[in-house]
Amino acid sequence: MGYRSFSFLLTFFLFLPFITVAQLDTVITKTGETFIGTVERINKAVLTFDSKSGDSDYKIEWKQVKSINTVHEHRVIVNKKQVIIARFEDKDPNDSMLTLVSGGVGIDFPYEKVLNAKKIDDDFWGKLDADINMGYNFAKSTKTHQLTLRTSVGYLTDRWGVDGFYDEFFSLIDTVQSSRTEAALNTQYILPSAWYWEASANWFSSDEQEIALRTTYMAGFGRYLLNDPVKYLQASLGLALNRENFQQSEISDKESFEAFLKSSYVLFDHKYFGINSSFTGFLNLDDTERYRSTFNVDFTWDIGDSFDLVWGYSINYDSKPPNGGQQSDYVISLTIGWEL
Secondary structure: OOHHHHHHHHHHHHHHHHHHHHOOEEEEEOOOOEEEEEEEEEEOOEEEEEEOOOOOOEEEEHHHEEEEEOOOOEEEEEOOOEEEEEEEEOOOOOOOEEEEEEOOEEEEEEHHHEEEEEEOOOOOHHHEEEEEEEEEEEEOOOOEEEEEEEEEEEEEOOOEEEEEEEEEEEEEEOOEEEEEEEEEEEEEEEOOOOEEEEEEEEEEEEOOOOEEEEEEEEEEEEEEEEEEOOEEEEEEEEEEEEEEEEOOOOOOOEEEEEEEEEEEEEEEEEOOEEEEEEEEEEEEOOOOOOEEEEEEEEEEEEEEOOEEEEEEEEEEEEOOOOOOOOOEEEEEEEEEEEEO
């Protein structure tokens, strides 16, 4: 081996650790801790970091981050739902400004303006989020068994977001069975200035209200009225097509158009506790004396290792049921969930 070849190899191996570090993301906290690895996401005011020195991901409160520099691109949501595909660069860790580098151009934002970020992944699984919750209750006095299954899934690209959920509530009181099923598939496209377009399909069935299947297709526009790193409030309106099939064979199927108003409020101020609530009101355009509403709220406690404890309440109301059934049906659940 010649002298030049030996010198080249020696130089290469000496600088290899620095080359490797240069290809990784770096986060420095206000307490002086340094993390080297990959910034996976910033969500609900918490940064998730995949460190090469640890076996599991680190959770860092966003307000505790002093400096962040990434080589990976992220889908970053800032200010009023402005979406930027960029990498993070902190030119001066002593100030509160952060540079988002997109297409070679840097845009400066205060740290507190960053609402959400997710690493851009080319593979399917990197864009997927999912969780599942299960619960069981038994009351000896009434011989009541209750089984709860709740699942949700989300898929995120640069501007499109698709999510869905499936909730099943089954009750057995002595020998009488009843069930309630609710599912939805939603898609949202983010527009400038905090506006968005959305469309969804919703399915609902209830033994209490004697509804075999209610299918509702919705489309409309909405806006984020409040959005910061710890909470957001959004509202939308549009039109819906409602199709209903009833358990009573003598009741004919119904189809009608409705106008809807929808709002959601999510709070994640504390890393161990969160609130997720939504309300949708429907006004029947064929029968203006009929209106419907749904309300859901979940209180979530983080109990560690990707597990959550969730207390949920859901109510479905109909002012004028076409089948003469119950006007309302509600469920209260306590479940333990796991997040992918």
